[in-house]
Structure formats: structure tokens, C-alpha cells
Amino acid sequence: MTVALLDINDCNLQLWGSTRLVQSPGYALLEGSEYRFGSDARGRARLQPRAINNRFWWQLNTEALQPSLGPARHTADLAHAHLQCIHREGGEPTELLLACPGSMQREQLSLLLGIAQQCPFQAVGLVHRSALLGSLHGGNGPLFHLELQLHQALVTQLQADGKEITVQRAVPLPGCGMLQVQEHLVTVVANAFIQQTRFDPRRKAATEQQLYDALPSALQSLAVQAETNIEINGYRARVSNTDMATAGTRLFTAAADAVKKEAAGAQVIVDPLPAMLPGLHTHFGNLQVSDGDALWQAAQRHGGALVNRETALSFIATLPCLGGEQVTAITPEPVAEPEVIEPVSHPTHLLIGASAQALATHMDAAPGLSLEQDDRGWRLCDTAVVNGASCHAGTVLRTGDRIALGDTVALLIEVQP
Numbered sequence: 186m187t188v189a190l191l192d193i194n195d196c197n198l199q200l201w202g203s204t205r206l207v208q209s210p211g212y213a214l215l216e217g218s219e220y221r222f223g224s225d226a227r228g229r230a231r232l233q234p235r236a237i238n239n240r241f242w243w244q245l246n247t248e249a250l251q252p253s254l255g256p257a258r259h260t261a262d263l264a265h266a267h268l269q270c271i272h273r274e275g276g277e278p279t280e281l282l283l284a285c286p287g288s289m290q291r292e293q294l295s296l297l298l299g300i301a302q303q304c305p306f307q308a309v310g311l312v313h314r315s316a317l318l319g320s321l322h323g324g325n326g327p328l329f330h331l332e333l334q335l336h337q338a339l340v341t342q343l344q345a346d347g348k349e350i351t352v353q354r355a356v357p358l359p360g361c362g363m364l365q366v367q368e369h370l371v372t373v374v375a376n377a378f379i380q381q382t383r384f385d386p387r388r389k390a391a392t393e394q395q396l397y398d399a400l401p402s403a404l405q406s407l408a409v410q411a412e413t414n415i416e417i418n419g420y421r422a423r424v425s426n427t428d429m430a431t432a433g434t435r436l437f438t439a440a441a442d443a444v445k446k447e448a449a450g451a452q453v454i455v456d457p458l459p460a461m462l463p464g465l466h467t468h469f470g471n472l473q474v475s476d477g478d479a480l481w482q483a484a485q486r487h488g489g490a491l492v493n494r495e496t497a498l499s500f501i502a503t504l505p506c507l508g509g510e511q512v513t514a515i516t517p518e519p520v521a522e523p524e525v526i527e528p529v530s531h532p533t534h535l536l537i538g539a540s541a542q543a544l545a546t547h548m549d550a551a552p553g554l555s556l557e558q559d560d561r562g563w564r565l566c567d568t569a570v571v572n573g574a575s576c577h578a579g580t581v582l583r584t585g586d587r588i589a590l591g592d593t594v595a596l597l598i599e600v601q602p
Contacts, residue, residue, distance in 0.1 A: 187278060188282055188309060188310070189202035189278035190481055190484045191268075191281050191282070192314060192480050193285050193297075193314075194314070194334060195335045196210060196211070196334055196458055197458070198211060198267070199480075200274075200278075202278065204276030205585035206583040207271050208223070208224070209270065209274070210239075210335075211241065213226055213237070213241060214226035215254050215255040218256060222267045231394040232390050236254070238250075238254050239364070241267070242264060243337075245261060245296060246296070261300055265303060268304050269304055272305060279306060280307050280492075282309060282310035282491055283297070283310065284313075284317055285500070286313075286332060286339060286355075287339060287341050288357055298311065308498065310493055310498065311499065312491055315330040316350060319345070319350045320350050320487070320505065320506055321482065322345070322452070322473075322506075323345055324347070325345055327342060328343045328344070328350070328451060328453075329453045330453075330455075331456070332459070334363065335364050337361060337362045338358040338459070339356070339358065340440050340444060341356075342354050342355075348506060360435065361440075363458070366432055367397070367400065369431070369432035370429060370432045373431065373432055377422040377423065377424050378422040382420045384420040386417045392417055392418050401589065404429070404461040405568060405589070407424075407426050408568050411425055412426070426463040430463040430464030433465065434464070440453075450470060452471045453473070455472060457474060457476075483507065487505075532544065535597060537551060541598065544563060545558075546558050547566075551595060553590065554567070554590060562581050562583075563581070563597070564579055564581055565579065565580045569589070570588065570589035583597070585597065
């Protein structure tokens with residue numbers, strides 16, 4: 186039986202290990218009396234702002250929802266509906282391992298497990314996402330994890346002793362969330378349009394939404410070149426790395442100060458999302474960007490050691506450093522057949538428009554997009570925007586992944602023989 190992994194970060198909840206990789210940002214859109222979640226809801230945020238809620242994971246509770254949004258009584262109702270949506274999109278896996286950030290309080294974790302009991306799956310594990318990620322690195326001494334959430338950033342300090350890695354503390358960085366950074370980016374780009382074309386994309390909701398939607402591709406381009414063009418409604422403006430770097434200054438400064446206060450010069454692991462922002466590397470001397478599927482890699486390697494089907498779940502914040510036989514250290518007793526998380530299926534074709542190309546061992550699929558195959562599956566040869574997030578070379582691709590190619594989307598599909 187496959188155990189799927191759900192990473193609960195409201196910028197982009199991700200479900201691995203089922204029939205397909207599911208990515209679903211923490212946005213809820215009310216349409217009539219029904220809700221839409223994820224990318225569909227986020228894509229309407231500027232068009233229907235009063236019908237949107239993006240705080241329900243950050244403020245998970247059972248207090249009356251203010252302002253109200255349809256039939257939901259509180260944020261817990263929205264989280265419940267979002268979990269069900271992700272579960273359906275992921276092929277309805279039977280068992281889920283939940284990876285949660287250190288910003289979730291004890292009461293919120295208890296509420297989450299209560300919500301999961303009302304869902305059509307069994308939660309069989311609850312793990313600190315920073316501990317899971319940090320277990321891939323091991324070593325000795327302090328280690329920090331920088332993650333970006335919608336409404337705040339979080340710096341989590343871990344301590345490794347060569348055998349185990351333990352979460353020490355989590356420091357929230359208010360005012361440094363993705364939404365705040367995004368507003369700075371939008372201001373920079375909108376000013377570029379005004380100065381260069383006299384067109385302000387923020388004056389109409391439709392073009393403002395296009396501006397927000399264009400940011401991931403622009404940041405992906407700026408990761409490999411000094412300047413890029415952004416086109417909206419027939420107008421084109423050029424922005425540079427230098428222009429965009431100012432948007433993350435508050436985040437980078439606050440995170441660097443939090444690290445320096447505890448252990449100057451310590452290694453910092455950063456999620457792929459904040460790594461998209463220009464200027465990050467100039468603030469940290471010992472920085473490593475995690476793989477887009479690093480949590481899934483770690484969960485696979487820990488295997489059944491993270492699974493508990495017999496007793497009440499506890500929040501795992503200490504894990505063995507991965508390597509050798511150490512991963513079995515947290516197993517309370519030997520098991521005859523340990524749970525193994527199975528890999529997801531691999532794509533066979535790349536669909537661009539109405540044309541499907543069969544994947545070869547190494548191929549230049551389109552301008553700016555090269556893929557190669559190894560024993561783990563298909564990987565990117567270059568940096569690219571996959572499912573709305575910047576992914577670096579070497580990222581493993583899965584069936585259902587969407588790769589941005591300017592105004593075109595390339596979809597990885599599996600064609601059955």
C-alpha cells in the first residue's frame with residue numbers, strides 16, 4: 186500500500202506518491218455556493234477579491250469566519266474542503282503522511298488531525314517539514330531552514346549531531362510573506378510599464394491579474410539572465426535583476442539577521458520558492474537551495490519509520506540523519522514488511538498545444554527547454570517554471586507537470602501502450 190506525502194505550505198500545498206503530483210496554493214474562491222481551490226482560485230484573486238480567502242491555513246481555527254465566505258463557518262471548514270479537493274485530484278490515496286511547518290501551533294495541529302478524521306483518507310504520520318528536509322543534510326552543528334508562506338516567512342533552526350537532527354526553534358518573520366513580496370514585485374513591474382510604455386496594468390482587474398500571473402515566468406528568466414521582457418495586453422516592458430532585487434530586501438535582511446543572531450555562518454537551506462527571488466545569495470554565505478521534491482525524497486528514504494497506524498499521532502521533530510542504517514533508528518520495534526512509499530509514474534510524452542512528442546533519452550523539447558532521462562526518471566537540464574514555481578536543473582519531473590514556455594504551457598503526459 187502506498188503512503189502519499191502532503192506538504193502543507195500555504196504558498197503551494199503538494200501531494201506526492203499518488204497517481205500524479207498535485208500542487209494547490211492555499212486559495213479558496215466562492216462561486217455561487219461552491220468553492221474552487223488552488224491555482225484556479227489564485228488566478229481569480231484580482232478579478233474577484235471579495236470572493237477569495239487565502240488565510241485559512243495561516244489562521245486555522247474554529248472561530249467564526251470574518252468576513253464570511255459562503256457556507257463555511259470557519260477556516261477549518263475551508264481547510265477541510267481544500268484537503269478533500271487535493272485528495273480527489275491526487276487519485277484518492279488511502280493513507281497520507283502530513284508534513285507541517287513549525288509555525289502551526291499545537292492547537293492547530295490537533296485541529297488538523299481532527300479535520301483529517303473527517304476526510305476519506307487516514308492520516309498515518311505527522312512530521313515537521315523542516316526536520317524532514319534537514320534530515321537529508323545531516324552533519325554536525327546548527328542548520329537553518331528558510332521557507333516562504335503566503336503571509337509570513339519562517340526561519341527554523343535545527344541542530345545535528347551526526348546521527349540525528351532536531352528542531353530547536355522557529356522564528357516567524359511577519360510582513361515578509363509571499364503576498365508582501367509579490368506586492369513589491371508588482372509595483373516594480375508596473376512602474377516599468379508606466380515609464381517605458383505609459384500603460385499601467387494595475388488600472389484594470391483583468392490586466393492586473395495578467396501582471397500577477399506573469400511574475401513566475403519573469404523570475405525564472407531572471408534566474409539565468411540579467412534582464413527579461415514582460416508582455417501584457419500588447420504592451421511590453423523590460424525589467425532587470427537589479428530592479429527586482431529590491432522586492433525581497435526586507436525578507437532577506439530579516440532572515441539573515443535571524444540566522445546571524447543564533448549562529449553566524451551556519452548553513453541555510455532554502456525552499457525553491459524564495460530562491461526564485463533575485464538577490465537572495467548576496468545575503469547568505471553558506472546557502473543551499475533544496476530540490477523541488479526534496480521532502481518526497483526524504484519521506485521515501487525514511488519509509489515506514491514515519492508511519493504510525495496503531496496509536497495517536499505525535500508531531501515528529503527529531504529524525505535520524507539519512508545515510509546507512511541510521512534511518513531505522515526511530516522505528517520502535519522491528520517490522521517484517523516495512524512500509525515503502527512507491528514512486529509515481531513517469532511521463533512518456535510532452536504535449537505542447539495539440540502536438541505530443543515522444544520523450545527520448547535526451548531531447549531539446551522546445552526553445553529553452555531540454556530534458557534528459559536517468560534511472561530516477563526525466564529531469565530538467567535547465568532552470569524552468571514548473572507548475573508555477575521555479576525549478577533548477579536536475580529537478581525530477583512527473584506525469585501531469587506543467588512547464589511554462591512563455592505564453593505556452595508544455596504538459597508531461599503518460600501514454601499507455
